[in-house]
Amino acid sequence: MAHAKPLATLRSATGIPTGRLAVWWVLASEVVIFGGLLGSYLMHRIGHPEWAAAAAHTQTWIGAVNTFVLLTSSFTAVLAHQAAERGNGKEAAKLLGLTILGALTFLVIKSFEWANEISHGYTITANTFWSFYYTAAGLHALHVIAGGIIMGFVAFDAYRGRELHRVELIGIYWHFVDVVWIFLFPLLYIAK
C-alpha cells in the first residue's frame, strides 16, 4: 500500500530537509539519555575510588579492537552517503552492508567478552561498577542492534534506488552510536 506523503512532509521552512531535522532531534533526546547515565556513573566513580579495582578486570585491548571496528564501520557509512549523493544506490547498499558487517563484528566480539567476564563471576550484580558497565554498554549495544536493523531496511531500498536520502540519515545516527562508544571506552575500560 503506497503511502502518499502529506504536503506537510514536503515543505521545508527552515531549508533543512524534514528527515534530517528529525534525526537531529532524535539524537538530542539520545544525548540526554546517555548523558544522564554517564553523569550518574561519573558521580559514583568519583565517590568510590575502590571501583578502580573492579575496573582493572575489564579487557582494554578488546575494547580497543571494538573501537577500531566501530570507527571503520562509520567510515563505510560515510562512503555509502557519498555513493548515495552520486545517485548510485547499489554502491550505497553495498557499503551499508559493510557497515552492518561492522556492527555484527562489534556485537560478536562483545558477546565473547561478556561471556568471558560473566564466567569469571563479574556479573551485573557483582558490584555497582559492573552494574554500570553492563547497563551502559548494554544500552549502547541495543543502539547498535537497532541501527543495524534499520540500516538493513535502508540498504534494501537503496539497492532499488528508492529513498536514497535515508542513507545520509542512518549515517548520522550511526556516527552518534560511534560517538557514544568513544565516551564509553575510556570511562569503562581505560580509567583504572
Added chain:
Amino acid sequence: MADTVADVHQHESAGHDDHHHEQNFFVKYLWSTDHKIIAMQYMFTGMFMGLIGGYMAYVFRMQLAFPGISVPGFGQVSPGEYNALITNHGSIMIFWLAMPVLIAAFGNFLIPLMIGADDMVFPRINRLSFQIFFVSVLVLLASLFVQGGGFGGAWTSYPPLSAESTYNLTDLGSSLWLLAVALEFVAFLLGGINFITTLMNSRAPGMKAYDIPIVCWMIVIASILFMLSVGPLIAGAVMLLFDQVLNTGFYDPTRGGDPILWQHLFWFFGHPEVYVVLLPAIGITVDVIATFARKKIFGYKLVLYTAVATGVLSFFVWAHHQFVAGIDPRMANVFTITTLLISVPIAELLFVMIATLYGGSIRLTTPMLWALAFIAEFLIGGVTGIFLGASGADIYFHDTYFVLAHFHYTFFPIAIIGTFCGFTYWFPKMFGRMMNETLGKIHFWGTIIPFNFIFIPLFVLGMGGQHRRIYNFQHFPELAGPEMYQLREIATISLLIMLAFQAVFFYNMIHSWLKGEKAGKNPWKSNTLEWTTESPPPHGNWPPDQMPVVYRGPYEYAHPDREEDYWPQDEPA
C-alpha cells in the same frame, strides 16, 4: 517559490485520491494517520483516564474524611489499596491526563491547522505514538489488578521503597507501573519530535516565526523541554528496573549505590515536567484571552522569550524537592535562589494576560471564563510556591498537605481548567457544532467553587501539621481532633460536588455534539488559520488548491484601520 508550491500541490492532489476510497471503521478510527483523529484518540483516552483518576481521588478522600467507611463503589479501603490509589491518582493525572490532553491532543489537533499544513510531517510515527501510548494505558490499568495490587510507592517512586519488593510488597505492580511510564515516555518522545519538526518546517507560505500562534509555540517549547529533561530519568528508570528485576544495587547504599541519585534524576525531569504541562495551558489561555478581549496580546515576543527563559531556568531548580533529603545546605541556598527566580518569568506571563485584558471589549463566554479562572487559580498556586521554594520555610512545610494543596493549585488550573478552556474554545472546530453556553457556565461554576473548597482547607490542615501519605489520621492523636476532621470533611464533600458537576460537562458535550447549533467556519471571529476551513475540517484540512497563505500575525484584533474588529491571518492586505 510559486512553482514549487504548485508542484507540491500536484503531489498533494495525487496523494489525496488514495484516501478517498471507502475505509472501514477500524481503518478510519483506529488505524488512522489523520492528525485530527489521533488528537481525538488522545483527547478521549486522556479524559477517560482523568475519570479514573478522579474516581481514585474520591475513594481515598472518603477514607481520609470518614476513616474505615465502606466507600460506595469501592468498599473498605485497606492501607495497601490506599497507597496504590494515591500513587496511581498522581501518575494518571500527570502522565495520562495532563500530558496526552494538553500536549498530544491539542498539539496534534492545533499545530497542523494553525500553521496551515495538511497533517503532521510524520503521520505514521504519529499513529505509532498513540498506539504506544494506548499500550501504556493498558499496562498501567493491568498493574492495578495483579498479585499484590498496584504500585504504592508514590508517583515519585523513591527507592529503596520502589526498588525492593520486600518493602513495597507489590512485586509485579511496581515493575508494570515503571514499564507503563517508560512506554508513555517513548510515545511522547515520538510525538514531540513530530511536533517540533512540523512547526519548524511545515508552516504555510508567508508564516514567519512571529506569526505562529502562541499556543503552537508553547506546545513545541514544552516538547523540547520534555525531550531534554526526560533522558536522565529514562536512564534512571532503567537502573530502577534493574534494581527491581535483576537485583542490582544502583540505589542501594550498602552495595555502593545511592538512593538520592534517583531523586536527582527524577526531579531533573520532574520539575521541568511542571512547565511541560504548564506552557501549553498558558498558550491556550493566551489565545482564548486575545480572542475574547478582542485585543492584540500584550507583548507577543515577551511571551515567547519568557517561555524560553522559563524553560531554561526550569533545569536549575530540581533540588528544591530535596531540601530535607540530606543535600548540602550550600546547594540548598543556590536552589532556593533559582526557584524564587523562576517565579519572575511566570509572573510576567500572568501580567501579560492581565495587560491584554486591560481596555479590551471582554466577552464572558464559557472558554473565556475558564481562561480568567486559570489566571486567578494559578496565581494562588504560584504564590504558595514561594514558601516552599525557600529552603528555610520548606523544612517545616515539606511533605505536608500545604505542599499538596500548592501543587493542586498549579496542576488543577493546568490540567483541568486548561483542558476545559481549550476544549470549549475549539469544540466548534472539532465537531462543527456550538456547545451550550448555559450548561457550560453551570459546569464552570460547579467546578471552580468546589475546587477552592477542596484545597483551601488542605492548606490550613497542612499548616496544622498534617502529613501526606497517611492512611488513617485516627492513629495520630494530634491530627485526629474534631476541627481537623471538619476540614477534611469539607474537602471531601466539595470533591463529591465537583465530581457530580462533571456530569453536566459530559451531557453538554454529547448533547451539543449531536444536536448543537451549527458552528460555521469561524464562530468566535478569530484570526488564526484553523478558523478558515470547514468545521470539522476535512481530511487534508483544506482543499489541496486552497492551502492558506499567511499575511500577518495571529492577534490583529480591533485594528484601527478596519471596519471588522478581526483580521484573519490569510486575508490578503
